[in-house]
Amino acid sequence: MLKSKKLFMLALTAILSIILLAACGTKKNEEGSTSGSGGGDSSGSQTSSNALEAIKERDKLVVGVKFDTKLFGLKNPSSGEVEGFDIDIAKQLAKSILGDESKIELVEVTSKTRMPLLNKGDIDMIVATMTITEERKKEVDFTDVYFEAGQSLLVKKGSPIQSIEDLNSKTTVLAVKGSTSTDNIREKAPEAPVLEFENYAEAFTALKAGQGDTLTTDNSILLGMASEDNNYELVGGTFTDEPYGIAVKKGETELLDALNAALKELHESGEFDNIYNNWFD
Ligand code: GLU
Secondary structure (H helix, E strand, O other): OHHHHHHHHHHHHHHHHHHHHHHHHHHHHHHHOOOOOOOOOOOOOOOOOOHHHHHHHHOOEEEEEOOEEOOOEEEOOOOOOEEOHHHHHHHHHHHHHHOOOOOEEEEEOOOOOHHHHHHHOOOOEEOOOOEOOHHHHOOEEEOOOOEEEOEEEEEEOOOOOOOHHHOOOOOOEEEEOOOHHHHHHHHHOOOOOEEEEOOHHHHHHHHHOOOOOEEEEEHHHHHHHHHHOOOEEEEOOOOOOEEEOOEEEOOOHHHHHHHHHHHHHHHHHOHHHHHHHHHHO
């Protein structure tokens, strides 16, 4: 009698352990497969079949933008607001998709972090001085071009560097990780050592501290830096084409179509020109 009770208890423990293990397994699976609907908000059921639907269900657009790039996306330290051309465009996209430009959450990205954050599902899209390239098209989809820039050089006034031809093994070039600028400069001035930074604020600080002879990226971004400190100027014109696009996760056709339609409407209504002139005139 005692023996069978012991056996029964053993069997019960075994069954309970199996149930517990199975439960843990399911939990782990759920965690491992959070398919990104954007916003890093994995709470609630994910019934939406595509990114556009998920945005509408959430009633908020989660956009990856720069926080340190004057004229495009810069966090104003006194107000805490992020301001710039990319920000104004992103707000108009929120207005077009959700009917209200304040239905937006701005998430900081850098050139290096933007594609991983998008593909992880932390953001719905990237509006962050991002050039459309064939290489990037393998990982994300782009809208139509919404801004045209070109790579240039920023130097301290009076610098012997006046164009890309002046770069050589003795001139250090400062650039930002994950940008097209680093690849382009290595291709076009292969002799020149390149020092890479996490973001544009760090790179400009390094230039001012004399850690390099020139900073290279898009003329549009360098113009913002030159306007901040008039000891610095752009030289040598542009030596690449940098057409900016808004990036979404690959295969999100509905979202991409909605964004292209919104951009078209912004051009037709004149709102795009208003925003452009507000930042670049
Ligand atoms: N437009 C270039 C790029 O997409 C440089 C600016 C940036 O780093 O965002 O890489």
